[in-house]
Amino acid sequence: MKGQLSPTLASATGYLPGGIGWYGKELFVPRDKEKEKVYLYFEGVYNRSEVFVNGHSLGVRPNGYISFMYEGTPYIKFGEENLIQVRVDHSQSADSRWYTGSGIYRNVWLVYANPVHIAQWGVYAWPEVKGNNGTLHIEVGIENGSASQVGITIINELFDNRGNKIADNIRKLTLNSGETNQVKTKLHVNKPQLWSIDSPTLYTLNTRVLMEGKEIDNSSTKTGFRTYTFDPDQGFALNGKPMKVKGVCIHHDAGVLGAAVPREVWKRCLLTLKEIGCNAIRTSHNPQAPDLYNLHDELGFLVMNEAFDEWEFHKRKWLEG
Numbered sequence: 379m380k381g382q383l384s385p386t387l388a389s390a391t392g393y394l395p396g397g398i399g400w401y402g403k404e405l406f407v408p409r410d411k412e413k414e415k416v417y418l419y420f421e422g423v424y425n426r427s428e429v430f431v432n433g434h435s436l437g438v439r440p441n442g443y444i445s446f447m448y449e450g451t452p453y454i455k456f457g458e459e460n461l462i463q464v465r466v467d468h469s470q471s472a473d474s475r476w477y478t479g480s481g482i483y484r485n486v487w488l489v490y491a492n493p494v495h496i497a498q499w500g501v502y503a504w505p506e507v508k509g510n511n512g513t514l515h516i517e518v519g520i521e522n523g524s525a526s527q528v529g530i531t532i533i534n535e536l537f538d539n540r541g542n543k544i545a546d547n548i549r550k551l552t553l554n555s556g557e558t559n560q561v562k563t564k565l566h567v568n569k570p571q572l573w574s575i576d577s578p579t580l581y582t583l584n585t586r587v588l589m590e591g592k593e594i595d596n597s598s599t600k601t602g603f604r605t606y607t608f609d610p611d612q613g614f615a616l617n618g619k620p621m622k623v624k625g626v627c628i629h630h631d632a633g634v635l636g637a638a639v640p641r642e643v644w645k646r647c648l649l650t651l652k653e654i655g656c657n658a659i660r661t662s663h664n665p666q667a668p669d670l671y672n673l674h675d676e677l678g679f680l681v682m683n684e685a686f687d688e689w690e691f692h693k694r695k696w697l698e699g
Contacts, residue, residue, distance in 0.1 A: 381394040381395040381397075382394075382395070387471070387472075388471050388472035388473070388474075389474070389475060389476060389477060390471050390472060390473055390474040390475075390476070390477065390478045391468070391471045391477075391478070391480060392477055395471070396468040396469050396470065396471025396480065397468065397469055397471075397480075398465065398466065398467050398468070398469055399465075399466045399468070399480065399481050400463060400464070400465055400466075401463065401464040401466070401481070401482060402461065402462070402463050402464075403461075403462045403463075404459045404460070404461060404462075405459065405460045405461075405462050405488070406458070406459050406460070407454050407455070407456055407457070407458070407460055408456070408457065409456050409457035411456060411490055412456040412457075413493075414490045414491060414492060414493070415449060415451050415490070415491045415492070415493055415495070415523055416449070416450050416451045416454050416488070416489070416490060417447050417448065417449050417450065417451075417488075417489040417490075417491065418431075418436070418447065418448050418450055418462065418486070418487075418488060418489070419445070419446075419447040419486070419487040419488075419489055419498075420439075420445065420446055420447070420464075420482070420484070420486050421445045421484035421485045421486070421487075421667060421668060422442065422443055422444070422445060422482075422483060422484035422630075422667065423439065423442060423464065423466060423481065423482050423483070423484075424442030424443070424466070424468060424478050424479055424480055424481065424483060424637070425439075425440065425441065425442030425466070425467075425468055425473070425478070425480075426438070426439075426440050426442075426466065426467040426468065426470075427439050427442075427464055427465065427466050427467075428464070428465045428467075429448055429462075429463070429464050430461075430462070430463040430464070430465070431450040431453040431454065431460060431461070431462060431463075432453050432454075432455065432460055432461055433461070434452075434453040436448035436449070436450055436453075442478060443630070443664040443665050443666070444665060445484075445665070445668070447489070447498050464482060466480065466481050466482070468480040468481075476629055476631075477629075477631050477637065478631075478637065479631060479636055479637025479638065483636075483637040483638040484638070484667050485667075485668075491595065492589075492594040492595055493522070493523040493524040494520070494521070494522050494523065494524055494528050494530060494553070494587070494589060494594060494595070495520070495521055495523070495587070495594070495595040496518065496519065496520060496521075496585065496587060496595050496596075496597050497519035497520060497521045497558060500518060500519035500520065500521075500597070501516070501517070501518055501519075501583070501585050501597050501599050502516070502517040502518075503515065503516050503517075503583050503599055503601045505570075505601065505602065505603040505604065507570065507572070507603050507604070507605050510568065510569045511566065511567075511568060511569075512566070512567040512568075512569075512570035512603045513564050513565070513566055513567075514536060514545075514564065514565040514566075514567065514581075514583070514601065514603075515562070515564055516534055516547075516562070516563050516564065516565065516583070516585075517560055517561070517562050518532055518534070518560065518561045518563075518585055519558060519559070519560045520532070520551060520553060520558065520559055520560070520561070520587065521557075521558045522553035522554065522555060522556065522557050522558070523556070524555060525555050526555055527552065527553065527554050527555060528552070528553055528589060529550065529551070529552045529553075529589070530550070530551050530552075530553065530587055530588060530589050530594075531548060531549070531550055531551075531587070531588040531589075532548070532549045532550075532551060532561050532585065532586070532587055532588075533546065533547070533548050533585070533586045533587075533588065534546065534547045534549075534563060534565060534583060534584070534585050535583070535584045535585075535586075536565050536567065536581055536582070536583055536584075537581060537582045537583075537584065538571070538581055539571070539579055539580060539581065544567055544581075545565040545566060545567055546565070547563050547564070547565055549561045549563055565583075567581075567603070570603040571603070572602075572603050572604050572605075572617050573602035573603060573604040573675075573678075574604065574616060574617055574678065575616065575621070575657045575678045575679070575680070576678065577678070578602070578675065578676060578677060578678035579602060579603075580600050580601065580602045580675060580676065581600070581601050581602055581603070582598060582599070582600060582601075583598070583599040583600075583601050584596065584597075584598055584599075585597045585598075585599065600672065600675055600676075602675070604616065604617055605617055605618065616680075621657075623657065623658045623680060624655055624656055624657050624658060625656065625657070625658030625659060625660055625680070625682065626651060626656055626658075626659065626660070627659075627660045627662040628647075628659055628660070628661065628662060628666075628670075629662050629663075630661075630664065630666045630667065632644070632647070639667065639669075641669040641673070644667075644669060644670050644673055645673055645677070648673055648674070648677050648679065649677065652677060652678070652679075656679075657678070657679060657680060658679060658680035658681070658682065659674060659679050659680070659681050659682070660681075660682040660684065661681065661682070661683050661684050662684060662687070663684045663686065663687030664684060664685070664686065664687070665683070665684075665685065
């Protein structure tokens with residue numbers, strides 16, 4: 379799609395006209411996947427997207443920054459080619475002060491899952507540190523999409539940054555057909571290595587789901603241990619040490635490279651920022667790509683994570699220039 383640049387058009391599309399775009403892909407789904415659930419997971423589509431499988435609409439997502447997932451199982455033809463289509467409507471393009479890009483600009487994933495599986499974003503882990511003791515609080519959401527009641531075993535294992543298992547836990551759970559439930563548990567670590575700006579130590583939480591002794595699902599989550607406080611006199615402290623937050627604002631695009639940004643580009647950008655003394659990132663002004671958050675953790679950046687920059691008024695007011 380081509381258009382004529384004009385100062386009368388909006389900055390959100392780089393002063394080019396907006397419009398409606400279609401994506402299409404033929405996808406073969408093997409016959410041996412017939413007993414599994416089939417999902418399509420989009421990290422971000424700008425904006426007003428609608429997803430179709432073999433002509434059937436799976437759903438509409440107005441927001442261009444929120445990741446989302448649809449189940450396509452009822453419409454999948456197993457053992458055949460399947461037509462996946464995405465309609466993107468950015469015709470109302472004067473919707474932001476900065477360049478948004480248009481269309482599918484983040485990763486898209488095809489997900490196969492056992493009918494009994496970890497829910498979307500179903501593993502949540504948060505650390506607590508008291509003295510020399512660390513506790514990792516864990517919540518695991520499980521969905522039973524099968525036609526019968528099931529009994530499962532959930533195993534959580536924590537590994538340090540050298541790959542050594544340092545803690546584990548086993549829980550049992552019974553789920554009725556169609557039920558979603560949650561298991562809460564804790565893992566204890568003696569003298570955990572603390573995550574910091576200069577030493578961003580991460581642990582890996584592996585969550586496995588077993589049914590009748592067979593693993594049916596698993597998830598890997600990066601996590602870490604740290605404390606932080608805000609004090610009116612001392613300011614911000616990380617792991618008990620007062621420090622200055624020296625941050626920058628980063629939009630989801632990479633300048634002239636556009637809005638579809640490879641991980642390697644973000645890594646180079648963050649390493650350059652770190653060299654000049656930056657230690658914090660504000661995600662201006664919306665949820666950003668998972669790659670960027672992972673790099674923040676890995677490279678040692680504090681994050682101020684924004685959901686919106688407009689809370690009371692609509693964004694469609696930059697009608698020109």
